[in-house]
Amino acid sequence: MNEYDVKNEVSDKYSLRGRVFSKIREDILSGKYKEHEELKEVAIGEEMGVSRTPVREAFRQLELEGLIQIIPNRGAYVTGISAKDVRDIYMIRSRLEGLCARWATANITKKQLDEMEENVYLAEFHAGKGHLDQITELDNRFHxxxxxxxxxxxxxxxxxxxxxxxxxxxxxxxxxxxxxxESNKEHRALMEAIKAGNADLAEKLAHEHMIKAYNNMVKNGLLDATGNSSGDESMDHPEIED
Amino acid sequence: MNEYDVKNEVSDKYSLRGRVFSKIREDILSGKYKEHEELKEVAIGEEMGVSRTPVREAFRQLELEGLIQIIPNRGAYVTGISAKDVRDIYMIRSRLEGLCARWATANITKKQLDEMEENVYLAEFHAGKGHLDQITELDNRFHxxxxxxxxxxxxxxxxxxxxxxxxxxxxxxxxxxxxxxESNKEHRALMEAIKAGNADLAEKLAHEHMIKAYNNMVKNGLLDATGNSSGDESMDHPEIED
DNA sequence: TTGTGTATCATTGTATACATCGGAACAGAT
DNA sequence: ATCTGTTCCGATGTATACAATGATACACAA
Structure with missing residues (x-):
């Protein structure tokens, strides 16, 4: 069960619409379509060899996902993400990851805990070697x-x-x-708290972990290589909090 | 700006699809369509005098909203909400309302604060008179x-x-x-905390307010008059928490 | 009776045709 | 040069036609 499975409960990857949906989604997330770029129904349909119908339905869903914005009778545009949006999301996530850690403490299975331990172990190994791709993958997987x-x-x-x-x-x-x-240390501490059944601590650690991740990201500059996230608003709140 | 405006940024109430979307949504929320009921594209289309196209697009959106579930090549069914779902949502909301209160403390405008004070005042009045409709409306509005x-x-x-x-x-x-x-007292305390600029207290009060609301709801029985929410799972956790 | 295969048909999935909207280009007036 | 109105046309909104799926009923065999 990776991060896509949950979405695919809903996205139906075997229909044309499902494939169109996934492809556009990926193209936006990967940066192929830049912020504010207009997406044309026919163009995308032709590119994938389908008619406008499944493309339109995919558009409607992508709009609710927040990836594009549809202006009636005009067109669909890739949503811009401001620096404030990113900050808001991280703050929201900090609360929710905390709650998640609390619940995980009560509900984690042996199998999941084992995988988590292995994950932390592996991540420490790859961090020592400087394997950035593996580190990123393991980080995602941990969460x-x-x-x-x-x-x-x-x-x-x-x-x-x-x-x-x-x-x-x-x-x-x-x-x-x-x-x-740093991140690995936090993961390990969080895992230990979950393992020990200390829900309060787990919630606190997960919460702090998210805030530290955000602060680190801000410190090193938000901009990524795709040209996204140029930040409509100035970003000058590295965070205070708790 | 009421609770529908935010959705309408996305739902485009002047197109056929937007109207279909809103109507189905309302019919589900009001309980006209029961849990697990199948929604047929043609039937709904005819009922509203439109073709299947806008209905289908509305369906896709309603699915992402979580109100219906679409099974490929089979049909659309009104989503069931289990008692556990409700509990989860309230716990999630308790965190987010807390965060919201914190941010509101920093960002509330004079106008909003005035309306909030008036709201609390009015609610106390109507509570004294036992005007349940107004109380409910004011409660929603407060949030x-x-x-x-x-x-x-x-x-x-x-x-x-x-x-x-x-x-x-x-x-x-x-x-x-x-x-x-009770609820009014909590609203008043929360408002005072926001007014006083005490973000920590505001967050705590908003958090607790949500949990109390949930616990009260559980105590009085979740079931409503629409036949929804019969609870696929047994509901025996009135809440512990914090 | 039970099970299996098949025909049927209601329903969804997709493509296409037509209707409508709104922007861009241009013409003419000021 | 700027403004306004008009025409045109590309793009979206909706309806309809056609394709494909899967549930149901039924026939028939074991």
Whole structure:
């Protein structure tokens, strides 16, 4: 169960519409379509060899996902994400990851806990070697294990959503070895708290982990390589909080 | 700016699809369509005098909203909400309303604060008179003022969403004069905290307010008059928490 | 009776045709 | 040069036609 499975409950990857939806989504998240770019129904349809109908339905869904905005009778445009949006999402996530950690403490299975331990172990190994790709992948995976472990489809769905959403602007968060070592320590502490059944501590650690991740991201500059997230508003709040 | 405006940024109420979307949505929330009921494209289209196209597009959106579930090549079914879902949402909301209160403390305008004071005042009046409809309306409005005041479209959207979602099963939460008096006290305390600029207290009070509302709802039985929310899982956790 | 295969048909999935909207280009007036 | 109105046309909004799916009923065999 990776981060896409939850979405695919809803996105139906075997219909044309499902494929169109996934492709456009990926193209936006990967930065192929830039912020404020206009998406034309026929063009995208031709590119994928389908008619406008499935494209239109995919558009409607992408709009609700917040990836595009549709202006009636005009067109569909890739949504801009301001620096404030990113900040808001991280703050929202900090609360929700905390809640997730609390629930995970109560509901995590042995299997999930095992995978989490292995994840932390591996991440420490790769951090020592400076393997950035593996580190990023393991970091994502760590969080998704926790999302699953909380045993709440509602919360899992929400967190997966935000996680993906933020990936648009968060390409290289862990790019400094410094941060990845820090991050691993936080993961380990969080895992230990969950393992020990200390829900209060787990919530607190997950909450702080998110805020530190955000602060680190801000410190190193939000901009990613895709040209997204140029920040409509000035971003001068590195965070205070708690 | 009421609770529908935020949705209407996206739902385009002047197109056929927008009207279909709103109508189905309302029919589900009001309980006209029961849980697990199948929605047929042609039937709904005919009922509203439109073709399948706008209905289908509305369906796709309603699916992402979580109100219906679409099974490929089979049909659309009204989503069931289990008692656990409701509980999860309230716990999620308790965190987010807390965050919202914190932000509102920093960002509320004089106008919003004035409306909030008037709201609390009026609510106390109507509670004394036992005017349940007005009390419910004022309760909703109180929360929406706060959602607006937090000055975060991301968070506002999320909270409005959940608020509406839960309305399906929350018809009569404030139906006891007892609870409405309690609730008003909590609103007043929260408002005073926001007015005084005490963000920590505001967050704590908003958080607790939500949990108390949930616990009260559970105590009086979740079931509403629409036949929704019969609870696929047994509901025996009145809440512990904090 | 039970099970299996097949025909049927209601319903959804997709493509296409037509209707309507709104922007861009241009013409003429000031 | 700027403004205004008009025409044109590309793009979206909606309806309809056609394709494909899957549930149901029924026939028939074991």
């Amino acid at each position: 998704h294990i926790m999302y699953e472990a909380c045993n709440s489809k509602m919360l899992e769905h929400l967190l997966v959503d935000y996680h993906q959403y933020v990936q648009r602007v968060r390409q290289k968060t862990l790019s400094t070895v410094n941060r990845s070592t | 929406h003022i706060m959602y607006e005041a937090c000055n975060s479209k991301m968070l506002e959207h999320l909270l409005v969403d959940y608020h509406q979602y839960v309305q399906r099963v929350r018809q009569k939460t404030l139906s006891t004069v007892n609870r409405s008096t």
